[in-house]
Amino acid sequence: MTVEAFVFGVCAVVVLVGGLGVVMSRNPVHSALSLVATLFGIAVLFLNLDAQLLAAVQVIVYTGAIVVLILFVMMLLGVDKDDDLETEPLVGQRVLAVLVGLIMVGAVLAVIIIGGHNAVTGARSVTGQLAGGYDNVYELGRQLFTTYVFPLEVTAGLLTIAVVGAVVLSRRPKDVQPIPEPESMIDQGDEPLTLTHEEGAH
Amino acid sequence: MDAQNLDLAYLALAAILFAIGGVGLLIRRNPLVMIMCVELMLNAVNLTFVTFGKMLNDITGQVIVFFVLVVAAAEVVVGLGLVVAMSRRRPGADADDLRLLRG
Amino acid sequence: MVHLIWLVPALPLVGFTLLWFFGKRIGEPLAGWLGTAVVALSFLTTLVVFAGLWNEPDHTFQVNYFTWIPAGDFHVDIGFLLDPLSMAMIMFITGIGALIHLYSIGYMHGDSRFPRFFTYLNLFVFSMLMLVLGDNMVLTFLGWEGVGACSYLLISFWFEKEANASAGKKAFVTNRVGDWGFMVAMFMAFFTFGSLNWTTITSQAPGLAQTTATFIAVMLLIGAVGKSAQLPLFIWLPDAMAGPTPVSALIHAATMVTAGVYLLVRANPVLAASADWVPWLIAIIGAATLFIAATIAVAQTDIKKVLAYSTVSQLGYMFLAVGSGGYSAAIFHMITHAFFKATLFLGSGSVIHGMHDEQDMRRMGALRKVMPLTAFAFIIGWLAIAGVPPFSGFWSKDDILSFALHKSPILYVVGLIGALLTAFYMSRQVFMVFFGNARWGESGDAELAALEAHQTGAGDAADTAAAGSHAAGADDLGDATAADADAGSVAVATEHHGEHVTPHESPWLMTLPILVLAFFAAVAGVLNLPFSESTEFLNRWLEPVVGANQAVVDESTLQLIVELTISTIFALTGIALAYAVYMKRKVDHRKIELPFLYNGWYIDHGVTVFMGGPGRKLFDLVALFDRVVIDGAVNGVGRLSRGGAARLRTVQNGYVRWYALMIGLGAVLIVAFILTQVSFS
Numbered sequence: 009m010t011v012e013a014f015v016f017g018v019c020a021v022v023v024l025v026g027g028l029g030v031v032m033s034r035n036p037v038h039s040a041l042s043l044v045a046t047l048f049g050i051a052v053l054f055l056n057l058d059a060q061l062l063a064a065v066q067v068i069v070y071t072g073a074i075v076v077l078i079l080f081v082m083m084l085l086g087v088d089k090d091d092d093l094e095t096e097p098l099v100g101q102r103v104l105a106v107l108v109g110l111i112m113v114g115a116v117l118a119v120i121i122i123g124g125h126n127a128v129t130g131a132r133s134v135t136g137q138l139a140g141g142y143d144n145v146y147e148l149g150r151q152l153f154t155t156y157v158f159p160l161e162v163t164a165g166l167l168t169i170a171v172v173g174a175v176v177l178s179r180r181p182k183d184v185q186p187i188p189e190p191e192s193m194i195d196q197g198d199e200p201l202t203l204t205h206e207e208g209a210h
Numbered sequence: 211m212d213a214q215n216l217d218l219a220y221l222a223l224a225a226i227l228f229a230i231g232g233v234g235l236l237i238r239r240n241p242l243v244m245i246m247c248v249e250l251m252l253n254a255v256n257l258t259f260v261t262f263g264k265m266l267n268d269i270t271g272q273v274i275v276f277f278v279l280v281v282a283a284a285e286v287v288v289g290l291g292l293v294v295a296m297s298r299r300r301p302g303a304d305a306d307d308l309r310l311l312r313g
Numbered sequence: 314m315v316h317l318i319w320l321v322p323a324l325p326l327v328g329f330t331l332l333w334f335f336g337k338r339i340g341e342p343l344a345g346w347l348g349t350a351v352v353a354l355s356f357l358t359t360l361v362v363f364a365g366l367w368n369e370p371d372h373t374f375q376v377n378y379f380t381w382i383p384a385g386d387f388h389v390d391i392g393f394l395l396d397p398l399s400m401a402m403i404m405f406i407t408g409i410g411a412l413i414h415l416y417s418i419g420y421m422h423g424d425s426r427f428p429r430f431f432t433y434l435n436l437f438v439f440s441m442l443m444l445v446l447g448d449n450m451v452l453t454f455l456g457w458e459g460v461g462a463c464s465y466l467l468i469s470f471w472f473e474k475e476a477n478a479s480a481g482k483k484a485f486v487t488n489r490v491g492d493w494g495f496m497v498a499m500f501m502a503f504f505t506f507g508s509l510n511w512t513t514i515t516s517q518a519p520g521l522a523q524t525t526a527t528f529i530a531v532m533l534l535i536g537a538v539g540k541s542a543q544l545p546l547f548i549w550l551p552d553a554m555a556g557p558t559p560v561s562a563l564i565h566a567a568t569m570v571t572a573g574v575y576l577l578v579r580a581n582p583v584l585a586a587s588a589d590w591v592p593w594l595i596a597i598i599g600a601a602t603l604f605i606a607a608t609i610a611v612a613q614t615d616i617k618k619v620l621a622y623s624t625v626s627q628l629g630y631m632f633l634a635v636g637s638g639g640y641s642a643a644i645f646h647m648i649t650h651a652f653f654k655a656t657l658f659l660g661s662g663s664v665i666h667g668m669h670d671e672q673d674m675r676r677m678g679a680l681r682k683v684m685p686l687t688a689f690a691f692i693i694g695w696l697a698i699a700g701v702p703p704f705s706g707f708w709s710k711d712d713i714l715s716f717a718l719h720k721s722p723i724l725y726v727v728g729l730i731g732a733l734l735t736a737f738y739m740s741r742q743v744f745m746v747f748f749g750n751a752r753w754g755e756s757g758d759a760e761l762a763a764l765e766a767h768q769t770g771a772g773d774a775a776d777t778a779a780a781g782s783h784a785a786g787a788d789d790l791g792d793a794t795a796a797d798a799d800a801g802s803v804a805v806a807t808e809h810h811g812e813h814v815t816p817h818e819s820p821w822l823m824t825l826p827i828l829v830l831a832f833f834a835a836v837a838g839v840l841n842l843p844f845s846e847s848t849e850f851l852n853r854w855l856e857p858v859v860g861a862n863q864a865v866v867d868e869s870t871l872q873l874i875v876e877l878t879i880s881t882i883f884a885l886t887g888i889a890l891a892y893a894v895y896m897k898r899k900v901d902h903r904k905i906e907l908p909f910l911y912n913g914w915y916i917d918h919g920v921t922v923f924m925g926g927p928g929r930k931l932f933d934l935v936a937l938f939d940r941v942v943i944d945g946a947v948n949g950v951g952r953l954s955r956g957g958a959a960r961l962r963t964v965q966n967g968y969v970r971w972y973a974l975m976i977g978l979g980a981v982l983i984v985a986f987i988l989t990q991v992s993f994s
Contacts, residue, residue: 015226016216020223030246031234043246046227050253053220059260059272062279066256069279074249074286081290082242086295091240097306098971105236108977109229115984116225120218130266147269148276156273163280170284177291180298187300190310190967236974309967 015056034090040079047071060144131174220261228254239304241293247284252282314365315374317358318395321403322442324355329435336428345418348431352414352438356407363400371857372397375448375512376393379633387508394448394511398578401644401851402445402571405651410438410565412826416659417559419822420666430470434563437463441568445575450499450509453576457495457540461488461567467564468556480555487549491539495576498532501525518582526586533580534595542779544602547625548917554617554738557663561617566624566654571647574631578640578859585862596636596720600727603629603988605914607734611741612910616661616674619742623698624654626731632714633728638864639716639759645841646713648851649697649705653834656694659827663687663819664746668753673746681747683816686824688747690831694741697834699736699885702877705837711880712841719866729883736887737933744895753816927969 047070053202054063082208105184152160231250238244256275263271296303329353336344366372377392393399414434421430440463444456462485469481503509504516505525511985537543542550553565564570577584577595584591603626608620627650634643665672667684681688697704700711709730720727818824843849856863868876893899912918964975 016219020219023223023227024230025307027234027250030243030250031230031238033243036240036242039243039246043249047252047253050257052222053257054260057220057260057264059263059275062260062272062275065230065276065279069283070249070253074283077286077290078242078245079266081293085294085301091243096237098966098968099976101970102237104234104974106237108974108981109233111981111985112232112977113229115226115764115981115988116228118988120221120225124218125265126276128262128265130262130268144272148272150267151273152276156277158278165276167284172285174231174287176290177288178294184299187296187303188310190312197268198211215548231975236977297716305969308969312965312967 012056015052019049019052019056022046023053032093034093036082036091037079040075040082043078044071044075047075058144061148217261217265218271221258224257224261225249225253227257239306241289241296244305245289245293248289249282249286251277258302314397315362315369315928317365318362318374318376318393318446319378321355321362321407322446324351324358325435325439325442327351329432329439331741332428332432332435336432339428341422341424341427342418344428344431345421347415347810348435349411349414349418351435352407353411355438355442356404356411359400359404359407360529362395363404366395366400372400375856377448385738387503389449389451389509391452392448393866395446396858397854397856398644399445401648401854402575405648406438406441406568407527408828409651409655410434410563410990411443412829413559413563413567413655413659416562416662416823416826417557418825418875419556419820420559426470430467431897432561433466433470435462437467437564437569440570444572448511450502450511450514453511453579454499456496457536457572457576458492460564460572461485461492461540464488464553464560464564464569467560468770469554470556470560474555477555480552484549488539489547489553490572491536491546492533494539498529498536501529501532504523505529513948514580517583517584518580521583521586523586523588526583530580530584530587532593533576533583534591534598537573537576537632539573540576541570541628541632542625543573543598543628544605545916545920547602547606548621548913548920549611550617550625550828551621551913551917554615554621558617558658558665560935561621562655562658562662565621566658567651570624570628571631572645574635574643575627577632577635578643581640581862584635592636592638592720594636596633596717597726599629599632599634599636600717600724600731601629602626602941603633603731604734605916607731607738609618609911609913610738611734612906612908613738614674614911615670615672616664616677616742616746617658619674619738620661621656622655623735623739624650626735629697630710630728630731633717633724637713637716637720637724638862639713639866640863641852642709642712642716644855645851646709647839649709649834652837653694653697653704653706656690656827656830656834657698658848659823659830660687660691660694663823663827664691664816666819666823667816668817671753674742676752677746678749678750678753679747680816684818686818687827690824690827691747693831694834695739698914699739699888700732701736701879701888702881703838704835707835707880707884708842711877712843714835714880715843715866715868715873715876716864719864729879732880732882733887733890736884737891739886740891741895744891746842749896799921816925818828856879934951 026042026044026046026049030039030046033042034041047066050065051066051071054060054066219289228251231247231254234247234250235244238247256278259271259278261271263269296308300307328348332339332344332348339347366374373394373396375392375394377390379391380388381391382389414431417430417434421427424430437460440456442456444453444460445455447453465481465485468484469478472478472481499509502514505521506514508514531562539546550565554561584595588606606622606626606629610619610626613619613622627646631646631650634640634646637947663684664677664687666681667680667687668677671677693704697706700707702708706860709726714725714728714732717728839848839850842848846853852863894905896904911914
């Protein structure tokens with residue numbers, strides 16, 4: 009067993025357990041912490057795949073900023089009490105959801121197993137060599153600022169818009185209108201199409 | 211040899227993680243937990259891209275992940291803003307309480 | 314000069330338009346004079362056109378004014394076909410029409426809607442002219458429907474009384490049954506010939522397949538049976554007597570009812586190309602009608618009803634002629650019938666007017682002393698219809714009988730019996746009205762009571778004019794005997810219901826037309842005397858129209874004389890029988906005037922019962938089918954859509970998670986599908 013395989017095994021377990029923890033925890037704070045575990049596992053996997061910069065960015069941005077943000081909002085809104093996991097108002101939602109998940113996994117696994125290495129059909133080494141002479145940061149930076157500079161700039165604009173949007177959305181409104189309860193769909197009933205017996209013959 | 215087999219294992223792991231995230235998104239009602247499930251799915255996708263980059267010997271996989279990270283961050287920010295706005299109107303609201311747009 | 318033909322229908326149309334808009338303002342009697350003037354001018358124009366038509370080849374003139382309905386290859390034009398047949402008809406239509414208009418000025422005097430009457434009359438004349446002159450089936454049908462509508466309007470002219478309105482409706486609805494036949498014939502003709510032009514149809518008819526020709530002929534026959542009041546659709550004509558007498562004279566004696574015969578004569582090539590049983594059918598319908606109607610007429614007590622059934626019977630003769638192949642005989646009888654029946658109807662109108670709206674013959678009698686001019690004209694009409702030589706009816710009826718004999722001896726015998734009955738009931742009418750004792754005085758009361766007790770039977774509800782509700786008042790003004798000696802002067806009469814009336818002669822406006830018509834009724838026989846070919850004017854005149862299909866009856870002079878003698882004997886026998894029964898009282902008339910006959914062989918009654926009972930159930934069934942099946946199907950589609958949509962809309966329940974699930978489901982299905990299509994190399 010190589011080091012890589014061992015690391016992969018351990019991280020895989022961490023990731024999956026963390027994922028299950030996110031989904032199945034009653035307390036949202038526990039979910040957040042499980043998410044942290046998953047993200048860490050992913051970061052180590054990135055290292056395994058020779059994506060050093062990304063591993064670092066993952067820890068800093070994802071774990072360090074996004075999860076923290078989520079925790080802040082949780083504390084802000086006081087949503088730290090336990091959720092109700094037993095009831096499900098929509099009929100068939102859980103069954104169908106699990107089914108969907110299973111089929112999705114099954115499909116992808118089928119592709120991987122049957123296809124083997126032919127499952128990945130892209131062209132090799134189009135843009136830049138991964139394992140070339142240069143190290144990862146250098147290569148990533150070079151591609152970002154030459155081939156992909158336009159998406160980069162657009163993304164920067166996107167970030168700005170997101171920030172402005174968030175500020176606008178979370179402003180305290182002057183009059184808080186409560187979310188109304190929607191009308192029932194079943195009770196509306198159908199009027200009879202013709203009033204043949206009341207109107208009489210035409 | 212081993213490295214190649216491992217690549218497929220990475221893909222399989224990502225697929226499973228993606229499914230877990232998807233199912234969680236459909237089942238949980240708490241908006242914050244739903245956002246976290248979305249993060250799970252995005253991470254699975256990131257893993258897949260990086261693996262592809264490794265398999266195809268191309269840096270593009272990692273570039274894409276870079277962008278995904280950025281956009282995910284923006285998206286979480288806006289999503290949390292929505293959650294905050296929603297919770298102001300109805301404290302303790304969950305995803306099922308927003309169902310005015312119905313046929 | 315033939316180009317003036319457009320004036321002939323245009324003048325009544327102008328009259329109609331003017332009277333429609335300005336009639337009320339013009340008022341009585343100017344409206345009447347206007348209506349009469351346009352029709353009289355129209356008649357004069359027909360004379361001019363007639364003179365011009367002599368020069369045309371085959372005496373036929375066709376003119377096309379404009380295209381009314383252009384529809385691709387098919388087009389309907391406004392055009393006139395002026396051939397010998399239509400020429401003959403427009404002459405007597407306008408001539409008799411003008412005389413009846415003149416008469417109406419006097420008859421409708423004092424009516425609140427005097428101008429409106431002439432409006433309708435003018436419209437009627439216009440429609441009838443279009444019917445006859447139209448060069449295609451659509452124009453003929455236009456006129457056909459127009460005269461039907463005018464008939465309805467005029468029968469119900471005094472619509473304030475419910476029975477009159479009902480009579481109008483009955484006429485219209487019964488006609489409609491016939492109109493259906495006409496329409497189907499039109500459809501079939503268009504389908505077969507590609508055109509509805511009469512010239513095209515008649516010229517191409519000999520090449521028709523027999524079944525097609527039979528179908529068209531039978532459908533046209535249905536139309537004719539409805540319009541010309543033959544068995545079984547004659548039930549509207551007696552009820553139509555609810556209209557004013559000029560209407561009865563013009564429409565239901567002289568013109569509209571002859572439209573059916575006209576149609577059959579016009580379509581004679583189609584009849585010739587049809588199966589052999591078609592002419593037989595026509596002849597049998599005619600024979601049955603003439604017999605049944607004649608027997609019914611024997612028992613009627615209303616002066617106009619006798620004439621109505623008489624009209625049905627005479628139309629039966631015309632149908633018998635058509636069926637026997639004697640088209641020109643049918644037209645001949647149509648013309649003479651127009652004259653004498655108009656005379657009789659106008660005369661009866663004069664009697665009714667003079668008797669102050671009394672129409673029951675049992676209350677009349679000895680009127681010849683009071684109304685000599687009317688009596689004179691009426692008697693001439695009577696002799697003509699009875700078939701007494703040398704009056705016109707004798708010649709035309711014998712013409713028909715010779716064709717009937719040629720077809721079958723049985724038909725001939727039926728025709729002779731019909732002639733006997735005709736003579737009988739007409740003589741009965743004349744004796745009851747103009748001769749005998751005056752029953753409109755005190756002396757007649759007891760006799761009247763006895764008569765009335767006999768006549769009640771399950772009856773004709775629409776027998777409006779029977780005036781049976783006159784309670785015989787005990788007082789009598791004592792004028793009866795005085796009026797007896799008072800001949801010809803207009804006596805002052807009291808008009809209260811329930812008291813005795815004093816009859817008087819009618820004004821010149823009414824008696825003049827009657828006398829003119831009586832003159833023609835007397836002499837019209839010269840149109841077609843059978844003695845030699847040179848005297849048979851009408852036969853020769855109509856030859857371009859019917860010559861090819863007219864049956865050829867070869868008679869030796871001896872045979873002819875024998876026939877004429879037999880006809881005369883039958884006619885005189887009928888008169889003698891009537892004299893014996895009604896003047897000499899040798900036989901109790903109650904034995905002859907059976908309730909069965911009085912109630913019209915219960916045919917009308919049967920129709921009413923059927924329509925009220927099983928017929929109604931059938932209609933209800935049809936209505937039910939319409940409501941449940943057809944409406945149900947249409948509504949059901951709607952309900953299905955709504956129901957389905959209502960169920961479908963539950964998919965969009967507003968839950969975001971549900972939508973997400975649907976997205977996931979869809980994506981998974983697509984992926985699964987793609988995977989089945991993909992092959993791994």
